[in-house]
Amino acid sequence: MKNKITLKELAKLLNVSVSTVSKALHDSPEISPKTVERVKELAKLHKYRPNPVAVNLKSSKSGTIGVIIPNIANTFFANVLSGIEARAQKAGLQVITYISNESLAREQQITEMLTSGFVDGVLIAISEETQRKKEYEHLFNLVDYDIPVVLYDRVNLDLPVDKIGIDDEHSFEDATRLLQTRGIEKIGIATSIHHLGVGKLRITGYRNALKDEKDFYIANSSKPDTLREKTRKLLVEDKVEAILCSDFESTMLVYRMAYENKIKIPDDLKVIGFINGDVARYLTPSISYVEQFPGEIGEEAVELLVDRIENRVAGKPPINKTIRTKLIHMESTGF
Amino acid sequence: MKNKITLKELAKLLNVSVSTVSKALHDSPEISPKTVERVKELAKLHKYRPNPVAVNLKSSKSGTIGVIIPNIANTFFANVLSGIEARAQKAGLQVITYISNESLAREQQITEMLTSGFVDGVLIAISEETQRKKEYEHLFNLVDYDIPVVLYDRVNLDLPVDKIGIDDEHSFEDATRLLQTRGIEKIGIATSIHHLGVGKLRITGYRNALKDEKDFYIANSSKPDTLREKTRKLLVEDKVEAILCSDFESTMLVYRMAYENKIKIPDDLKVIGFINGDVARYLTPSISYVEQFPGEIGEEAVELLVDRIENRVAGKPPINKTIRTKLIHMESTGF
DNA sequence: CTGAAAGCGCTTACAG
DNA sequence: CTGAAAGCGCTTACAG
Numbered sequence A, B: 001m002k003n004k005i006t007l008k009e010l011a012k013l014l015n016v017s018v019s020t021v022s023k024a025l026h027d028s029p030e031i032s033p034k035t036v037e038r039v040k041e042l043a044k045l046h047k048y049r050p051n052p053v054a055v056n057l058k059s060s061k062s063g064t065i066g067v068i069i070p071n072i073a074n075t076f077f078a079n080v081l082s083g084i085e086a087r088a089q090k091a092g093l094q095v096i097t098y099i100s101n102e103s104l105a106r107e108q109q110i111t112e113m114l115t116s117g118f119v120d121g122v123l124i125a126i127s128e129e130t131q132r133k134k135e136y137e138h139l140f141n142l143v144d145y146d147i148p149v150v151l152y153d154r155v156n157l158d159l160p161v162d163k164i165g166i167d168d169e170h171s172f173e174d175a176t177r178l179l180q181t182r183g184i185e186k187i188g189i190a191t192s193i194h195h196l197g198v199g200k201l202r203i204t205g206y207r208n209a210l211k212d213e214k215d216f217y218i219a220n221s222s223k224p225d226t227l228r229e230k231t232r233k234l235l236v237e238d239k240v241e242a243i244l245c246s247d248f249e250s251t252m253l254v255y256r257m258a259y260e261n262k263i264k265i266p267d268d269l270k271v272i273g274f275i276n277g278d279v280a281r282y283l284t285p286s287i288s289y290v291e292q293f294p295g296e297i298g299e300e301a302v303e304l305l306v307d308r309i310e311n312r313v314a315g316k317p318p319i320n321k322t323i324r325t326k327l328i329h330m331e332s333t334g335f
Numbered sequence C, D: 001c002t003g004a005a006a007g008c009g010c011t012t013a014c015a016g
Helices: A005-015 A016-024 A033-045 A052-059 A075-090 A104-114 A127-135 A139-145 A166-179 A198-208 A225-236 A249-262 A292-309 B005-012 B018-024 B035-045 B052-059 B075-090 B104-116 B128-133 B137-144 B168-181 B197-209 B224-237 B248-260 B292-307
Strands: A063-069 A094-099 A123-124 A150-151 A162-166 A187-191 A217-220 A242-245 A269-272 A288-291 A322-324 A326-328 B064-069 B096-100 B122-124 B150-152 B162-166 B187-191 B217-220 B242-245 B272-273 B288-291 B320-323 B326-328
Touching: A005 A033, A005 B064, A005 B320, A016 A033, A016 B064, A052 B052, A052 B248, A063 A075, A063 A104, A063 A292, A063 B326, A075 A094, A075 A292, A104 A127, A104 A139, A123 A127, A123 B096, A139 A150, A139 B326, A150 A292, A150 B122, A150 B242, A162 A292, A162 B162, A166 A187, A166 A242, A166 A269, A166 A288, A187 A198, A187 A225, A187 A249, A217 A225, A217 B326, A242 A249, A242 B128, A269 B292, A292 A322, A322 B248, B005 B018, B018 B035, B035 B128, B052 B137, B064 B075, B064 B292, B075 B096, B075 B292, B096 B326, B104 B137, B104 B197, B122 B224, B122 B292, B128 B150, B128 B326, B137 B150, B162 B168, B168 B242, B168 B272, B168 B288, B168 B326, B187 B224, B187 B248, B224 B326
Parallel strands: A063 A094, A063 A123, A123 A150, A150 A162, A162 A322, A187 A217, A187 A242, A242 A269, A269 A288, B064 B096, B064 B122, B122 B150, B150 B162, B162 B320, B187 B217, B187 B242, B242 B272, B272 B288
Antiparallel strands: A094 B096, A288 A326, B288 B326
């Protein structure tokens, strides 16, 4: 039914000009109350909605923001998106979602699109491949085009834009120290993201807390089989008393391998992971984890972006925000 | 830097008209090869990109599709989104994401927005509250506005639009029969989504396979505490030999409660869940599950929508597609 | 082969 | 208080 009614059609029906209708709908003081009322009544009757595309063309805004997500199957990013959507909603912005699947080429393709002015700003978590190859030209290009950019989560990059991440280094430094105060000395770390900025920082945090370099036990690989073998070594041969896991894969792998090798958590092995609470609490035993507050990261990211888009912070140097994580104790630490 | 260059500016630099530039960029046969070349060269030099908003205004298309997701933290929906994004990308469509958080009010707000013409079409999985209250007017309204709609996953609703879901009923009917052929008779079902269409169908499938109504053992509640108590009864008092779990929550809960009550999986209890493989395979023991192919659901949904948008199926009656699920055996069935 | 004109649906400075 | 005109950046039928 109803092909959407336009301002022009409304004007004709009312026998007034298009400008009058437009102004009336915006409650302009120029228009007589009587006219305003007539216009609004008919507009309501016909369910008039201004065509957003036309409005955008006038204002040279798109009313949308873009979000680049490396991997949506990762609950962390899914929850960040949730925060982004909620906050954008309040600001009246539409969220256009792009998934890079950790691919540099795809990320380049996306940023290339975005330079054509589809969006008023972009939130980006850099893909794994991009970080590995240190190929950032497409990101600088976006900045050159004067498109506001905010980096979230994976912020370890020298781009002059606002950033919001978590306290990766502290999270594991604190966790390590906590274990030490409980008399645990032989602590290892498992990671499949040691080549990512956030991964490096988590390792650094763990390392900072060590009393001696010989206490450094690491299982690191982005290849599942290799990580499995290295983790086995840590658990079975080195017999670490506790292990920190820097990401979902390593956490689940450690959990599973303890089971396979009949290592009792938390009696023989304490575990602290980076994992979502909705999974952690159902595990057997439940796994203590670092809560990252992804929803807040998403909301804050949008706030930073909106400030830039609306030029509230024009010319101001880039802002760096850090969300404080929280260690949530479940059964796997046994405290 | 570079405030984006426009057609008009390009035309001035070249001393030709705007129309000529536009045509040249579209390889119009009306324009001389020489001019085409000159235009394209300068366009490339200035990295000219047509303003998508202006193009959209002319074509009265927005070049975007909307996706309403009930709960993005659910990996199933996250993976559907991934499929949607990939397929939309190919079609040159932008994906605007809306998250209803299972709320009717939010869903109404979203559909209300969408009637103003932000998008060329919408993919919807109906929120839980919407289904519970059977409040569908806002969806019919969308259809009245001639906005193409495709329902995905939660398709149990008499709306005259294309739909794509999974074979919910068969999935659990087959699973139940399979357990029976292995000599297991006392089979229960746990569900936190019995009030959703998909949940009802899964229960129906299970029920279809039962030889006798007295074999019907169910733990159903959307309240965690109640579900926990009912599940405990099934496992500890009724001592079912196998249990089907219709969703993530019930699967994880059963897994956890078996542990708490020292019930051995799969020796004392076989388990088949609805859960994502990336979690299932790491559990101890790993849990057999119904693979739903969320990525394909997303891709197919976009395909149906694009066909409607481009009017390739104009006037044709709604299409109903069903994706066949697959039972993936892990340790929890012990076969 | 090129360009002037109209138009997509809106907003707003300007004139009356 | 109301309206004609210009313009946002593009496309395209029409005239030359």
